[in-house]
Structure formats: structure tokens, C-alpha cells
Amino acid sequence: LNSPESIAVVVAKPIYWLSVALKPIVSFLGISTEFLLKLLGVTVKEEAPVTxxxxxxxxxxxxxxxxxxxxxxxxxxxxxxxxxxxxGDIMTPRTQLKWIDLNGTEDEIMEVLKNANHYRIPVGTDSLDELKGLVTVS
Incomplete structure (x- = not known):
């Protein structure tokens, strides 16, 4: 397949509507199967999950x-x-987050970059609520 995304876009809605249309039939077959199994005294064993x-x-x-x-x-x-x-094991609390303020001085920005403990540092204007993007530190 050369373009799976374009194919998916074309077939997604028809498949959705087909599943909606067939849902009553599938439900009926499931219920009738359960009824027949109970009538015949067959018990279905659930398999243990894979560990x-x-x-x-x-x-x-x-x-x-x-x-x-x-x-x-x-x-x-x-x-x-x-x-x-x-x-909490993998995220840094907002109060401890080091970020770059675009309105800060060059020295303040360099200080944040030098002491970076993370690969990506948020960049904002005046506060973390005004995020503009991320800087990647190598």
C-alpha cells in the first residue's frame, strides 16, 4: 500500500456505518449462542491472561x-x-520546572541552559501559562 492514510480516510466512515448497521445482528447472534450453550449445559472456560x-x-x-x-x-x-x-515518577512538578523566559536577559537564559537537567526546556513569555515552544539542549 502506497498511501495507507488516504485509504483509511476513504474506508473509515463506510466501515463505521457498516458496524452500526450490523450491531443488532451481532448482538442477536451473541445472545442466541449464549442461550443455546446454557440450554445444552455447555460451560465456557475463560482462558487465564498471559503473564x-x-x-x-x-x-x-x-x-x-x-x-x-x-x-x-x-x-x-x-x-x-x-x-x-x-x-510523579516521570514528570517534573510545575513548581520545580526550569523554563526560559523570552523577556529574560541573555545571562538568565544562558544560566537556565547551562544548568539544564532535561533534554527539552519550555520557552515562554512572562510565565509558563504563555508557552511559545521548546528548546532542545544537547
Whole structure:
């Protein structure tokens, strides 16, 4: 596919309306299936969710077989660690945020840049409520 976005734009609404139109049929089939299963005395067993260690094992085996790149298990592991974090673990409180005031002196701006603990620094006029953009510090 050369232009997936343009194709998605064209087919998104028809697919949406198709799903809306078919929803009653799908609901009826689901309810009738559940009714028949109960009538026949069949119990549906829910599968246990896949654990983090099982996912890691599958990824490790996938790397060994060449199905995944070496970096992919690391990416998934980082996602698991991210799920264990709170916003406070990765965000700087507004009161502690270092930012550049465009109305500040050159010395004040250079001081903020020299003491930067972050890769990106917000830039504003007079306050953080008047943000103009970000400066990337290397």
C-alpha cells in the first residue's frame, strides 16, 4: 500500500456505518449462542491472561528464531516498567520546572541552559501559562 492514510480516510466512515448497521445482528447472534450453550449445559472456560513472564519468554524465543529484532524484547520490557510507574515518577512538578523566559536577559537564559537537567526546556513569555515552544539542549 502506497498511501495507507488516504485509504483509511476513504474506508473509515463506510466501515463505521457498516458496524452500526450490523450491531443488532451481532448482538442477536451473541445472545442466541449464549442461550443455546446454557440450554445444552455447555460451560465456557475463560482462558487465564498471559503473564508478563510468558510474554518475555515468547519474545526471547522469537529473537532466537529470527522473528524479532534484538531491541523488541527491550521495548516490551520498558512498557511493563512504564505500567508500574506513577505520573510523579516521570514528570517534573510545575513548581520545580526550569523554563526560559523570552523577556529574560541573555545571562538568565544562558544560566537556565547551562544548568539544564532535561533534554527539552519550555520557552515562554512572562510565565509558563504563555508557552511559545521548546528548546532542545544537547
Amino acid at each position: 508478563e513472564s510468558e510474554i518475555n519468554k515468547m519474545l526471547t524465543e522469537g529473537v532466537a528464531m529470527g522473528a524479532y529484532e534484538e531491541e523488541e524484547p527491550i521495548l516490551v520490557e520498558n512498557i511493563f516498567h512504564l505500567a508500574d510507574m506513577n505520573a
